[in-house]
Amino acid sequence: MTRSVRRALIVALPFVLAWAAVLAVYAALRDRLPDPLATHIGSGGEPDGFTGPGAFLSVSTALILVPGIVAAAIAHRSRTALGAQRLLVATGYGTPAMLGYITAALLFANADVSDPAAVDFPLWHLAVSLAVAGAVGWVGRLLAGLDAPSAAGPAAGPAAGPAGPRLPLAKGEAAIWTHTIGSPVLVGAGVLTVVVGAALALASGWAGGGPLMAVGVLTAALSRCRVTVDRRGLTVAPWFAPRPRLRMPLARIDEATSREVRALDLGGWGYRMRAGRSALVLRSGDALCLRLATGKEFVVTVDDAATAAALLNTLRERVRTGPGRQG
Structure with missing residues (x-):
């Protein structure tokens, strides 16, 4: 078994086990479940949302397995050891465990009830689900340690030259570089989140699916950004509005380079x-890499990053040398 396959299996394991547990409970209680089921519980512990058993199982399957498939695919392609991502793996274990517990508990609460409106689902189940998530998350953290990063650590990027690339500009000449970059992955994730949220909203009401749909819309909206280099430094903002934005002034930049x-x-x-590093990652490929005055690195993936780096270095040099400084 290759290392990438082993990573994918470790990441996928809790999602598969949670789904199998829900499926086993559903099969055992199938003849004892009402139609429709009480599937959404209000703040007082009383049901306020209902759906059919088949739709309930379909939505539960999507909520548990789809994130697991995505997480396993990412782990399979990643060259970063799981041991360096213990918190992320622990969260990935705890989430399906919590969903699996709540879903199974709902099925047990519906068993042998003639009127789904009379289902009793005490809210202490939420506390138990969090405890289960914590325990299973700890197991995930331990399993991630089996795939520890090598002693050498991840390969460093190419060393920047002493001067860095430059874009020739005449004295007093101004220049602006701008490029828009999008992320098909984030668009897909946003659309998938909206779909899952809509399914959840149909099954249990807008209170359950509405927030998830809002997150999906926001993810898709922020999946495309405009990257600009000018006399103020580097600015990254959504394609549809000037704010929210991320700005790196020239005074904070020691050197700009580009790399894959x-x-x-x-x-x-x-x-x-x-x-030591922050990054805005919209896709793999060409990236603008800034070595900051703090010693840290900022990376933003964008096409034609070499030109952006050269212009940043030229503008930064103007600011520091004084003559020719642009207002």
Whole structure:
């Protein structure tokens, strides 16, 4: 068994076990379940949402297995050891365990009830589900340690030259570089989240699926950004609005370079943070890499990063040398 396959199996394990447990409980109680089932519980512990047993099982399967498939695929392609991502793996174990417990507990609460509106589902089940998630998450953390990072650590990027690339500009000449970059992965994740949220909303009401749909819409909206280099430094903002934005002033930048990166090696898609590095990752490929005055690194994936780096170095040099400084 290859290391990548072993990683995928470790990550997928809790999702498969949670789904199998729910399926086993459903099969054991199938003849004792009402139609429809009470599937959403209000703040007082009384049912306020109902759906058929088949739809309930389908939605539960999607909620548990789809994230597991995505997580396993990412782990399979990643070259980063699970041991360096223990918190992420622990969360990945705890989440399906919590969902599996709540789903199975709902099925038991519905068993032998003639009127689903009379189902009793005490809210202490939520506390138990969190305890189960914590215990299973700890197991995931231990299993992640079996795939510890090598002593040498991840390969470092190429060393920047003493001067860095430059873009020739005449004295007093101004220049602006801008490029829009999108992420098909984040668009897909956003759409999938909206679909799952819609299914959950149909099954248990808008209170259950609405927030998930909102997260999906926000993810898709922020999946495309505009990266700009000008006399103010580097600015990254959503394609549809000037804010929210991320800005790196020239005074904070020591050197700009470019290199090829893999999204999974940076921790995945989106805004990622690790010791000594932060990154905005929208896809694998060309990336603009900034060595900051603090000694840390900031990376943003964008096409034509070499030109952006050269312009940043030229503008930064103008600011520090004084003459020719752009207002």
